[in-house]
Amino acid sequence: MSWLTPQVSAVLFAMFQALVILLVAVLLGAVMTVVERRLLGLWQDRYGPNRVGPFGSLQLVADMIKIFFKEDWIPPFADRKLFVLAPAIAMASLLLSFMIIPITPGWGIADLNIGLLFFLAMAGINVYAVLFGGWASGNKYALIGAMRASAQTLTYEVFMGLALMGVVALAGSFNMRDIVQAQEELWFIVPQFFGFATFLIAGIAVTHRHPFDQPEAEQELADGYHIEYSGMKFGMFFIGEYVGMVLVSALIVTLFFGGWQGPWLPPFVWFSLKTGFFLMLFVLIRASLPRPRYDRVMSFGWKVCLPLTLVNLLVTGAVVLLMAPE
């Protein structure tokens, strides 16, 4: 065992961690598809899928088998390269963002000093998935969906970054671990409530979920940008959305709810409990809120959320400066 030096074992452990977190993220995204349907059923006074396996627990397996065996069809009028690239971006960009999330004091893939900026960059890249998908499909509904996505993105990306800057100002670091540690006494939800509210809105918009699912509005656009996708390519968009949901929930927990911190229970349990709560909230929001017109979303973003985040940042900055030791 001479090769198992501390460095090598550290590298191996890091790789193992990365692999586990990747698998858990993807699996959680997949499981969420079923959990969401059951929860929607609960809130609509019905059952949801409860036929496959005990309490519908094997529904996921059935769905996977089905989607793997679906014909993966690329329409002849599509732009092949972009068409294939789009779902890969959709899934990869959000999965990569899991890198920065510290799950427990000992777990977490990368300890980047630009942590939060990395997430913002990946959220920016994620938009290309929608744009490429919508453009390469050669379908007018897909194009309208992509157009809506870009309009919406311009709206929420601006105030999403600004909403997080208050947290950064309080913690004095972009590093996620530092941010979590800075919440030891007080979770940032209290001093940064408006930052939290606007980030929650932006986070829902990042994942294209209700009520900000204008790009894929089922009723009027028949699924928007992924209308031409089938088989596993659609599956990647689909799972990507749920992975995004898990990611945003984990981020909200890390940034505003003290991450792994909490009394009595071990850190991992706290982290998963909090994340699970926000996953549930995402589904609840979907179950209850209707979709506004997309110009309303934009005017809400520019006229309410952006000023709110700016004022929030201004006040936070002033307070941080005032409280700072001379």
Add this chain to the structure above:
Amino acid sequence: MKWLFTGTLSLLRTLWIVFLHSFRKRETVNYPEQAVELPPRYRGRIILTRDPDGEERCVACNLCAVACPVDCISLQKGEQEDGRWYPEFFRINFSRCIYCGMCEEACPTSAIQLTPDFEMSEYNRQELVYEKEDLLINGPGKDHDYHFYKVAGLAIAGKDKGRALNEQDPIDVKTLLP
């Protein structure tokens, strides 16, 4: 600014109301495990009934076949020795039937009736063609006392003209001559 607060409150209220649905009873009936409660007038599988004496009610008048909008009923008239009419065969193609109940409304003898039973799935379409022995039941169905030949003016063996319920004796038309 007011709309922002009222709007936010209304959103939160919506979320709360929907969340309260977690504690409601679910509306779904888990059908194969849990029996469905059907109203007594539910229009399902068609039957042929018998009169209180146990004889077939159907007199093969063909009104049901005429009333049927999808032409799924076919029958052939036969006559018994006592003068009663009966269907030699009576066939309903349930793969065509739309369960509208027009046959039941048209039937003058309460013979054909719809029942609250819908569990008639088959793998083979031909199995959905029901013959008379599949349709005929041993009871009077919904109409317990109705006995067509007892109230009808038709003479059969053992019941002459004028012997039916509430029927006057036949008039000798020659006595009406001026």
